[in-house]
Amino acid sequence: MRETLPQVEIGEDERLDLENLATGAFHPVRGFMTREETLSVAQEMRLPSGEVWTIPILLQLQEKPRVGRGDRVVLVYGKEPVALLQVDDAYELDLKALAHQVFGTESEAHPGVRKFLEKGPYALGGRVEVLAWRPRSKDLEKTPAEVQAFFRKRGWRKVVAFQTRNAPHRAHEYLIRLGLELADGVLIHPILGAKKEDDFPTEVILKAYQALKEGFLPPERVALFGLATPMRYAGPKEAVFHALVRKNFGATHFLVGRDHAGVGNFYDPYAAHRIFDQLPPLGIEILRVGAVFHCSFCGGIASEKTCPDHHREGRISISMTKVRSLLREGKVPPAELVRPELLPILREGV
Template identity: 45%
Template sequence: MIAPHGGRLVSRFSTGSLDGMEAIEVSNDLRNDIENIADGIFSPLEGFVGRDDFESIVKRGRLKSGLAWTVPIVLDVDEKTASMAKNAGQVALAVAGEKFASLKIDEVYSFDKLESAKAIYGTGDTKHPGVSKMVNMKDRLLAGKIQVSKKIADGPLRKYRMTPAQTRAEIEKRGWKTVVGFQTRNVPHVAHEMLQKAALNLYDGLFVNPLIGKKKQGDFKDEVILAAYETLIENYYPKNRAMFVTLHTEMRYAGPKEAIHHAIMRKNFGCTHFIVGRDHAGVGDYYHPFAAHEIFAHYPELEIQPVFFPAFYYCKKCLSFANERNCPHGPESREELSGTKMRKMVSSGEIPAPHLMRPEIAKLIVSFKEPFVP
């Protein structure tokens, strides 16, 4: 089986007490990523990155060791909290007063928010959701290893969550030698299904791994994505060839840099291959459509293999889904599909035709009073 990123699957759990520790409040979104560190989804990270790693990620898209890593995982705090943490040496992390993890402080440092955002997102435009978040971060970053004492409670959105140790055990049990991962933040349309099934013709197993977490306004809500994929896999996929596992983190909309980050996480889950879509993790017009394909040329050592499919479309002459490699007809015969198009259709009250979206999924989506992130 493919080795975890960095060669070792990280586990950062502890039964130690958090009583008496000063606490720093974090968001639920960051708590998800802290658990992702503890579970090994972010292997080889064992905590929040220090200054040398942060600057290396920003400048080179790698940790200071040279290992590929493109998205810094950080904890930002104000000056007062930074001073308290530094003096304490170790602090608890809490959500709404509930302590769930500890952080051993190795370093406190500052960073240039705008220049860092430009390097990661390829733009300094604050209309970009990732840039906006970074320039509005607090002034100091805390670095150090974490230990999680209390996991996030199970709930409807987490019933398909698995750790890398669990997914690797399941892949081994199924005897899959090749596993192709699929990242999505959208409900599935038929072009997605055709792409995934094209991959199933080449690899032993399909690892469907939708992102459940913070997204921008206008994206589909998590519960809609989850229900839609449940329906698709139940009705249209062979049970012994597909795994459905949710990934709990936030969308960063970092385009090519995030494509590498997505691939690394799927490598840790045990995937040998990873489908990289057109405008992968993009937003607006900040990245050209195949920027996320081109960046993999700079990471030849990544081990997990990117899979680049040409864009699928519905050909009105072929009467089937096709791509430029196997269809001779011009743009006038093509009906393009995209997450953006599906969102526009649903928001306008239009039910996508059966050749664009499975009827069960279309009906499911319109049954939600508010299917989109407000």
């Protein structure tokens, strides 16, 4: 019967979304969103059911679909049928209005907005049935149920999740160590999906975190798994999305740093902290951390809450943009920015 159904080709982002819908990583979302769900999420940060959700999960199309409510279609990725979609809605998006509601901007200089606009103004919404789930790495790409079982086996009741799209620098390490002080274990959960062009390749990111875990962290208290989803760079709304997804994986706490999921100067650095004050309890505790830097007066890594204001002239800001720039120039980033032991790995990604 599958052979007689209409087919819709999807891209890598949608394939990953399918897997997350199937495994429960995107709970309570159960399918690609209808118009009602999309507008509710974009405008109210809630599904029509009232449950908090902040990022539309969409199946966008360039051309108007020839199917409608009640139809079934086969979703095809790379010529292979990967899922069945029961169409509940076929609709047109007001792309710029929706971009402004989700990303806070319509500017195509924003990488998330640019990709969103390129995917097309039409959408199909409905429940999905995944035909085959093929993780790229059985060791790193785990379902929520598998990660929760891992925590139970380790006896971890209090788990801090650390979201990252980039390779580790000293500030990242500081946040991970903070999590280790507070919990039974830390879940390092880097993004495996598409990122903007000047971010490190996923393979380099994973390799660097593995080296950090094995060489400089207590490996028995650190879990390194990947989250197979693209980065949206949606700032505060993506911070909420990241927290909800990590709750589904079994984390009890979630670290939100300065400019979480931000890009360029599109967001206030602490908008991702404040957005949680607008929402009811999410079932996961949010750990807000301010700017982290190296302070010559303090003699090491410090944060806005631990370093006196009158020592600002001794602060060295830490960013992977700065590290990449130095590496591209053939220079050696100082140890205050990144561990020297990680530099051979990072050079593979520039």
